[in-house]
Ligand SMILES: O=C(O)CCC(=O)C(=O)O
C-alpha cells in the first residue's frame with residue numbers, strides 16, 4: 001500500500017493497492033451484474049452521467065471492510081457514511097463540474113472518497129477543475145480521498161471536480177460520502193498533513 005498527499009489545497013490523498021486482488025475481482029463482477037443487483041432489490045439509474053446506484057453496505061460486506069480501511073488511513077473518528085454510491089461509465093459518459101457540498105439532517109458531507117475498481121483505457125479522469133491540472137487517472141485498486149470544507153466551516157471551493165468523459169474502455173467506481181459535524185474537518189486535515197506530507201508506504 002502506498003499513500004501520498006497529492007495537494008494540500010484542496011487536500012487530496014491517494015492510496016494505491018488498497019484491497020486484495022481476489023476481493024477486488026469479486027466486488028467488480030457483482031457490481032457489473034445487473035441480474036445480481038436486481039436480486040438485491042437495488043434500483044439503478046441510467047442517464048448521461050452513466051449508470052449509478054446507491055448500495056446498502058449489508059449487501060456487500062467487503063465494502064464495509066473498505067470503509068473501515070478508509071477511516072483508519074484518514075484518521076476519521078466520528079463521521080459516518082450515509083451510503084455508498086456506485087458509478088459505472090462507458091464511452092461518451094462523464095459527470096459535469098460540481099462540489100460535494102451537501103447537508104443532511106444537520107450533518108455535512110465533509111469528505112469524499114472515490115475507489116477505482118478498474119483501469120480505464122482512455123479518459124475518465126477525476127479532475128479538480130479549480131486547481132490547475134490536478135487530475136486523477138482511474139487505476140484499479142486506487143483510492144482518492146478529499147476534504148470538502150475548510151477548517152473555519154466554509155466550503156472549500158477548490159474541491160470542485162468533474163469526471164472527464166470516458167473515451168475508451170469503462171470506469172467503475174465506489175464513492176463513499178462521509179457526513180459529520182464540521183468540527184471533524186480540522187482533526188482529519190491535521191492527521192493527513194502530519195502522516196502523509198512525504199510519501200511513505
Ligand atoms: O466519477 C468521478 O470521478 C467523480 C464522481 C463524483 O464526483 C460524484 O459522484 O459526486
Ligand SMILES: [Fe+2]
Pocket residue numbers: 098099100161
Ligand atoms: Fe462529486
